[in-house]
Amino acid sequence: MVKALFVFGTRPEAIKLCPVVLHMKSRPDEFDARVAVTAQHRQMLDQVLGAFGVTPDYDLNSMTPGQTLSASAARILATLEPVYADAKPDIVYVQGDTTTTLCGALAAFYARIPIGHVEAGLRTGDTSQPFPEEMNRVVTGRLAAIHFAATEGARRNLLRENIPPEAIHVTGNSGIDALLHVRDRLIAGELRGDANLDCFGRNPTKHLIVVTAHRRESFGGGFESICRALRKIAGRGDVEIVYPVHRNPNVTGPVRQYLDGVPGIHLIEPLDYVPFVDLMRRACLLLTDSGGIQEEGPSLGKPVIVMREKTERPEAVEAGTVRMAGTDEARIFTEVAGLLDFPETRSAMSRMHNPYGNGHASERIAAATLAFAHRGEWRSQVSVG
Ligand code: UD1
Numbered sequence: 001m002v003k004a005l006f007v008f009g010t011r012p013e014a015i016k017l018c019p020v021v022l023h024m025k026s027r028p029d030e031f032d033a034r035v036a037v038t039a040q041h042r043q044m045l046d047q048v049l050g051a052f053g054v055t056p057d058y059d060l061n062s063m064t065p066g067q068t069l070s071a072s073a074a075r076i077l078a079t080l081e082p083v084y085a086d087a088k089p090d091i092v093y094v095q096g097d098t099t100t101t102l103c104g105a106l107a108a109f110y111a112r113i114p115i116g117h118v119e120a121g122l123r124t125g126d127t128s129q130p131f132p133e134e135m136n137r138v139v140t141g142r143l144a145a146i147h148f149a150a151t152e153g154a155r156r157n158l159l160r161e162n163i164p165p166e167a168i169h170v171t172g173n174s175g176i177d178a179l180l181h182v183r184d185r186l187i188a189g190e191l192r193g194d195a196n197l198d199c200f201g202r203n204p205t206k207h208l209i210v211v212t213a214h215r216r217e218s219f220g221g222g223f224e225s226i227c228r229a230l231r232k233i234a235g236r237g238d239v240e241i242v243y244p245v246h247r248n249p250n251v252t253g254p255v256r257q258y259l260d261g262v263p264g265i266h267l268i269e270p271l272d273y274v275p276f277v278d279l280m281r282r283a284c285l286l287l288t289d290s291g292g293i294q295e296e297g298p299s300l301g302k303p304v305i306v307m308r309e310k311t312e313r314p315e316a317v318e319a320g321t322v323r324m325a326g327t328d329e330a331r332i333f334t335e336v337a338g339l340l341d342f343p344e345t346r347s348a349m350s351r352m353h354n355p356y357g358n359g360h361a362s363e364r365i366a367a368a369t370l371a372f373a374h375r376g377e378w379r380s381q382v383s384v385g
Pocket residue numbers: 010011012040041042043044045063064065066067068069072097098099100132133214246247248249
């Protein structure tokens with residue numbers, strides 16, 4: 001029996017770890033799976049917990065409005081110590097590259113608990129993009145005992161950093177487990193989206209563009225430029241832009257200031273996961289700086305234009321279904337217009353493929369964990385290096 005503790009705090013970590021939690025909970029003879037949420041995000045985390053029906057065993061309720069990186073990290077690190085002392089897990093799982101990921105791993109390292117890093121090995125090679133996520137992911141990789149890489153490329157990145165090959169498992173991304181599950185149930189009519197959004201993506205004379213943006217390195221000038229680009233795109237008159245606005249005040253401020261009341265732009269609250277997937281399914285194009293949406297777009301056959309200079313997810317860019325636009329107003333407009341005005345470009349980019357996973361990552365993570373436990377590597381891997 002493996003005592004597994006999942007530690008997460010933000011929306012994307014929850015979307016990508018809940019499928020693994022539920023999978024392990026369905027195997028109670030092999031796993032005692034528990035959940036500690038830092039609640040680095042509060043409302044956006046609760047939306048995901050509700051969608052997956054996951055009830056945390058520990059809730060650190062750490063979010064404060066407008067939190068800084070250091071204050072958030074300090075709170076999370078301090079509050080996790082007693083959780084680990086109480087739960088005494090065999091392994092702590094963290095996901096991705098957030099403050100919760102890094103602090104969850106660091107607190108486990110201090111408590112001498114092995115760390116499983118889900119979605120390990122993504123790299124841009126530039127510690128300023130994404131900031132601070134690139135460094136969070138590098139340090140978490142150094143702390144982890146077992147690495148669950150979504151792709152072969154991520155595995156190669158880890159090997160370059162001298163992670164032992166036997167500690168790396170290519171599993172696919174567990175976010176794609178969640179996506180394909182929800183997509184199939186939407187198609188089967190077993191799940192429904194949000195009735196208030198039913199009007200979008202139905203008008204043949206309007207292209208539905210779904211927008212999200214929240215990256216720290218774009219705060220200030222970058223965000224203003226993104227907003228100006230959205231106004232210009234809306235000005236074409238042949239689009240409907242639906243933009244669920246991230247709750248970070250550095251995002252809501254400029255977005256409300258530049259985009260409130262602009263015809264063709266619909267600013268809405270962050271959506272629950274199922275309605276968001278349903279909306280993406282109906283979109284013509286996804287315009288985003290999100291990591292997760294770069295992975296989801298190709299699996300739904302939706303073109304993605306990325307409002308960032310660099311990505312740690314190169315596979316879909318290489319396959320031609322994701323394009324990089326940066327945050328420059330003119331470049332974003334040109335990329336979007338190129339796609340809307342040239343149906344052949346659009347259809348080439350709308351190819352459905354699964355570079356990031358086929359829906360079976362959770363089982364693979366469970367299997368690799370059992371193999372790791374059976375080899376008795378719990379303790380020996382903690383001091384790798
Ligand atoms: C965080 C992650 C980022 C991830 C993103 C996903 C870090 C450093 N950043 O960025 O990697 O891509 O989440 O969305 O870990 N807020 C709310 N309610 C919520 C969530 C956020 O009000 O449910 C507001 C609060 O004012 C909070 C602020 O947003 O202080 C920032 O939240 P924080 O988690 O620090 O950063 P994000 O920009 O959300």
